[in-house]
Amino acid sequence: MLNSAATPDNRLSFIDQAGFDMLRATGRHQLMQVLWIYEHAIDMDGLRQFHRNFGYGLAGRRIERSRLPFGRHRWVSCPGPQTELAVATTARPRADVSDWADEQVHLPVDPEHGPAWHMSVLPMTDGSTAVSLVASHHIGDGIGGVLTLMEAVAGTKRQFGFPPPRAQTARRAIAADLRQTARDLPELGRTAGKAVRLLRRRGAELLRSARAENESAPRTLSTEPVSVPAVSVFVDLDAWDRCATGLGGNSYSLLAGFGARLGERMNRANARSGTVTLSIALNERTSLDDSRALAMTFASASIDPRQCTSDLTGVRATIREAIETARTTTDETLELLPLIPLVPKRALQGLGGLFFGSPDDLPVYCSNLGDVDPAVGRADGTDAEYVVMRGVDQNVTRRDIESMGGQLVLVSARVNGKISIGIVAYQLDAQNSKTRLRELAALTLKDFGLAGVIE
CATH class of the missing domain: 3.30.559.10 (Chloramphenicol acetyltransferase-like domain)
Known part of the structure; x- marks a missing residue:
């Protein structure tokens, strides 16, 4: 131990x-x-x-x-x-x-x-x-x-x-927390100053985003539960890699292209530019002793789905640039996190867009775990024929999903000779079912000349 x-x-x-x-x-x-x-x-x-x-x-x-x-x-x-x-x-x-x-x-x-x-x-x-x-x-x-x-x-x-x-x-617990809060006061003061400066620069923008999110949520259906369809895609690794290489890309850019094409099919493309915004999860965990639950940040990349099926070189460059920008640029909104313990719980309901992205861009969330250790596919000690990871939610209401403009989340891993893509998706004003999501996933694979097993 x-x-x-x-x-x-x-x-x-x-x-x-x-x-x-x-x-x-x-x-x-x-x-x-x-x-x-x-x-x-x-x-x-x-x-x-x-x-x-x-x-x-x-x-x-x-x-x-x-x-x-x-x-x-x-x-x-x-x-x-x-x-x-x-x-x-x-x-x-x-x-x-x-x-x-x-x-x-x-x-x-x-x-x-x-x-x-x-x-x-x-x-x-x-x-x-x-x-x-x-x-x-x-x-x-x-x-x-x-x-x-x-x-x-x-x-x-x-x-x-x-x-x-x-x-x-x-x-003793209360006394310890009071002492810790007292020690944190200088940092809280500095953070409050940053918050004031941020609001001066971006106050109107943040207010518009919050107002738009609030107004887009239907009042009468705020507590109605919603079932968000989820499917799993499995593609042979050799076929996937051949496709990526043939298009001048790699596994990462092909996944991004797949996400952009699927996002376009689900009406998540920007109405003006036609691009799809990918919000790409980036790992920040560098040690087994890192006890953070969420040791990650996000890179934002705008991908043109119309070009993905013929050439991935541009997608590859865009992703590389987005990751470099995320690694080298400080997200000023995340610097406000020390104030979170002081925010009333009711007020937290409107802060999702501030810290985790605005629904204005209709992002496609993409978590690419890459080549994972084969042990991950051996829950019983032997290689499972199929392994997939999914990012799923409990207690989703219609207000949640509609205020976000719908949802599209991809989680991908390469394990046991296959690439798996867990897809969780909901489109506004559309038939949201597993049958339809499987059809959309199959059509998107076909765009790249690929086929696979879709559960």
């Missing part, structure tokens, strides 16, 4: 606190899901061992809220499985695997009260088996999840040294 620093700082980073506080303010919960499909006999003993091993590192903790309304929340230890491994007692047809995966997403997940993650198994009538692991995005991001999967397969039980829940009495 590996232990990190003996006396770690267990306060949440400001971005993690912002994400958690927005969860509590809005009720919308961002999750990660990994789905393995085994077409050969699964090793249940190996899978149970994986389940026992997974609850360490980033997955072996929960969030403990400050007892002060303006205090910093903290990580507390919660090692090992947080629920039993749920094995379905009745087999279902293979055609049901996608619906079953969606059902797992709607089971309770809570990064504060637990369980922060859960794992399920579905035997299917054709002899294959599906395995689902769902975890709160507020305990880890995509790369963090990949690292935790690798450690679970290897049997590595990493612990950060966080205290157990409620390790301090209420009086």
Whole structure:
């Protein structure tokens, strides 16, 4: 068992606190899901061992809220499985695997009260088996999840040294948080000054964005739940790479081209320029001792979907430039995050566009995990025939989705001889169903001369 620093700082980073506080303010919960499909006999003993091993590192903790309304929340230890491994007692047809995966997403997940993650198994009538692991995005991001999967397969039980829940009495916890707030006052003062300067420069722009988002949300349907379709695409790696090379690109630019073409089909192109904005997740996690849940930033790239199917050289250059810009430019809005603990929870509901992008550009969110370690595809110790990762949400309302102008999220990984693309999408004023999303995904693959399995 590996232990990190003996006396770690267990306060949440400001971005993690912002994400958690927005969860509590809005009720919308961002999750990660990994789905393995085994077409050969699964090793249940190996899978149970994986389940026992997974609850360490980033997955072996929960969030403990400050007892002060303006205090910093903290990580507390919660090692090992947080629920039993749920094995379905009745087999279902293979055609049901996608619906079953969606059902797992709607089971309770809570990064504060637990369980922060859960794992399920579905035997299917054709002899294959599906395995689902769902975890709160507020305990880890995509790369963090990949690292935790690798450690679970290897049997590595990493612990950060966080205290157990409620390790301090209420009086001591309040006193500690008051002392910490006092120490943070100089930084809060500097941040408040930055906020004033930002509002002077961009106040009108931010107000217009917030007003547009608010006005676009239908009042009468604000609490109506919405089902956001999700499908999984699998393409043979050799075919994918041949296509990318033939178009003068690489796997990354082909994924961007696929996202841009699919975005165009789902009416997410800019009405004036015809381009599609990709919001590309960039990893900032450089150490296994990095306890941040969200160790990432985003690059923004405008891609012309009309050129993607004939030449990817421009797309490749655009992505390279966007990543370089994101790496070398400070996002001034993120510098305001130290103020998050002071923001009333009701006010947080309107800050999503400020910190996580305005819906004006109708972005296509793209998380490219690249070539992941083969261990990620071995939940039971053997190579699953299909592995996909998805970014999914709980408790999405019509107001949420329509104020964002719809949604399109891609999560891609290269593992076990295939590239997988998890697609979660919703288009305004359209038929939103898995059947239609599969058709759109197949047509987009065909644009590039590709075909694949779409679950």
